[in-house]
Amino acid sequence: MSAAGPAAELRTELSIETRGLTKRFGHQLAVDDVDLAVPKGAVFGFLGPNGSGKTTTIRLLLGLASATGGSMRVLGEEMPGKLNDVLPRVGALVEGPAFYPFLSGAANLHRMDAADPYGVAATRRARIQSALDRVGLTHAADKKVRAYSLGMKQRLGIANALLAPRDLLVLDEPTNGLDPQGTREVRSLVRSLAADGATVFVSSHLLAEVEQICTHAAIMSAGRLVAQGTLAELRRAGQARIRVLTPDPGTAAHVLAGLGLTATVSPDGAASAGPDAVLFAPLPAPAAAPAPAARETAGAADAGPQDVEPEAVVAALVAAGVRVRGFATEQVSLEDRFVALTGEGFDVVQ
Structure with missing residues (x-):
C-alpha cells in the first residue's frame, strides 16, 4: 500500500x-x-x-x-x-x-x-x-x-x-x-x-x-x-481519586501518606457525614508496564504510588485500626476534566 x-x-x-x-x-x-x-x-x-x-x-x-x-x-x-x-x-x-x-x-x-x-x-x-x-x-x-x-x-x-x-x-x-x-x-x-x-x-x-x-x-x-x-x-485522561468516610481522619491521612497518597479532608465533610470525616486522595495514573528485563531486575524498593491499588488502601487502613465507614474510587467527570484543562468553570451565557 x-x-x-x-x-x-x-x-x-x-x-x-x-x-x-x-x-x-x-x-x-x-x-x-x-x-x-x-x-x-x-x-x-x-x-x-x-x-x-x-x-x-x-x-x-x-x-x-x-x-x-x-x-x-x-x-x-x-x-x-x-x-x-x-x-x-x-x-x-x-x-x-x-x-x-x-x-x-x-x-x-x-x-x-x-x-x-x-x-x-x-x-x-x-x-x-x-x-x-x-x-x-x-x-x-x-x-x-x-x-x-x-x-x-x-x-x-x-x-x-x-x-x-x-x-x-x-x-x-x-x-x-x-x-x-x-x-x-x-x-x-x-x-x-x-x-x-x-x-x-x-x-x-x-x-x-x-x-x-x-x-x-x-x-x-x-x-x-x-x-x-x-x-x-x-x-x-484525568486523575481518579479515592473517597474515605471515617471517624479517624488523622490516622487515615497518616496511613495514606505512607502509601504515597496525599489526603485532604472535605471542608463540608462534617456537615454531610455527621461525626465522620470525608477524605479524598488522588490516585496516580497507572504506569506503563516495564519491559521484561526491567521486571526481572526491579525490586520491591522500586514500587511507588503508581503500584497502589484501592484494595491495598482499604487493607492498610483496616490494619492500622482505622474505622472505615465508607470507601469508593471516583473517576473524574467531564466537568472536572474541563476545569482542569481550561482553568475555568462554565459560563452558561453564550
Missing part, C-alpha cells in the same frame, strides 16, 4: 478534519493551530468557555468566514474549495435561528427551502411536514413565528436543517431555551439522526447534555484545542 493509502482511508472515516486551522482578527488569534478529527457517524460535543473559538471554528467549517491558515476537509472534501458540493449535504443551526416573525413556521420553512437551489419543489410540502413532525412542531405549523417561544424557534431552526437528507448536522446550542420536555425531544432527535447514519456536531455549554448524547468530544480553550477523543478517553 502506498504512503498516501492509509491517510486517504483515514480521511474517508472522518466527517470533519482540520490541520493547523487558524483564524486571526487583527492582533487577536481566535482559532490557533487547531487539529480537529470528527469520526463519521459520531455525536461529537464541541466544548469551551465563552471566547474559546468554538463558533468561529464552526463558521470556518461552513464557509461563513475565511481561515488565516491551515486546511479543512468536510465530508471528505477540501474546504472552502468544494463548498458548493459539501453544503447541500450539511444541515446547520448556528448562533440562533432567524425567521420572518409575520409568517407561520411552515411558511418560513417553505421560503427557506424555495431559496435553496437544491430544494426539490415537488417534494417540498412533504419534506416540510416531515421536518416539523421530527421536531415536535406539527401543532404549531400554522402559528406565526412571533408567537413562538424561544424553544419553539430553536426547534424550528433544527427543522430547517432537516429539510433535506444530511450527512452532517452542525448544531450550535441546540437545546438553548428548551424546557425539560423539549430538551428530551431534541436529545432523542440527535440520537435518531446518528442512528440513521448522520454525523452530529454539537456545540454546547451543557455538560450534562453532552455526557448523555455524545460519543466523542473536544475541548477548546483560548482558541486552542486542548483535548479530544471519546468521552471515556477524556475521563480516563
Whole structure:
C-alpha cells in the first residue's frame, strides 16, 4: 500500500478534519493551530468557555468566514474549495435561528427551502411536514413565528436543517431555551439522526447534555484545542481519586501518606457525614508496564504510588485500626476534566 493509502482511508472515516486551522482578527488569534478529527457517524460535543473559538471554528467549517491558515476537509472534501458540493449535504443551526416573525413556521420553512437551489419543489410540502413532525412542531405549523417561544424557534431552526437528507448536522446550542420536555425531544432527535447514519456536531455549554448524547468530544480553550477523543478517553485522561468516610481522619491521612497518597479532608465533610470525616486522595495514573528485563531486575524498593491499588488502601487502613465507614474510587467527570484543562468553570451565557 502506498504512503498516501492509509491517510486517504483515514480521511474517508472522518466527517470533519482540520490541520493547523487558524483564524486571526487583527492582533487577536481566535482559532490557533487547531487539529480537529470528527469520526463519521459520531455525536461529537464541541466544548469551551465563552471566547474559546468554538463558533468561529464552526463558521470556518461552513464557509461563513475565511481561515488565516491551515486546511479543512468536510465530508471528505477540501474546504472552502468544494463548498458548493459539501453544503447541500450539511444541515446547520448556528448562533440562533432567524425567521420572518409575520409568517407561520411552515411558511418560513417553505421560503427557506424555495431559496435553496437544491430544494426539490415537488417534494417540498412533504419534506416540510416531515421536518416539523421530527421536531415536535406539527401543532404549531400554522402559528406565526412571533408567537413562538424561544424553544419553539430553536426547534424550528433544527427543522430547517432537516429539510433535506444530511450527512452532517452542525448544531450550535441546540437545546438553548428548551424546557425539560423539549430538551428530551431534541436529545432523542440527535440520537435518531446518528442512528440513521448522520454525523452530529454539537456545540454546547451543557455538560450534562453532552455526557448523555455524545460519543466523542473536544475541548477548546483560548482558541486552542486542548483535548479530544471519546468521552471515556477524556475521563480516563484525568486523575481518579479515592473517597474515605471515617471517624479517624488523622490516622487515615497518616496511613495514606505512607502509601504515597496525599489526603485532604472535605471542608463540608462534617456537615454531610455527621461525626465522620470525608477524605479524598488522588490516585496516580497507572504506569506503563516495564519491559521484561526491567521486571526481572526491579525490586520491591522500586514500587511507588503508581503500584497502589484501592484494595491495598482499604487493607492498610483496616490494619492500622482505622474505622472505615465508607470507601469508593471516583473517576473524574467531564466537568472536572474541563476545569482542569481550561482553568475555568462554565459560563452558561453564550
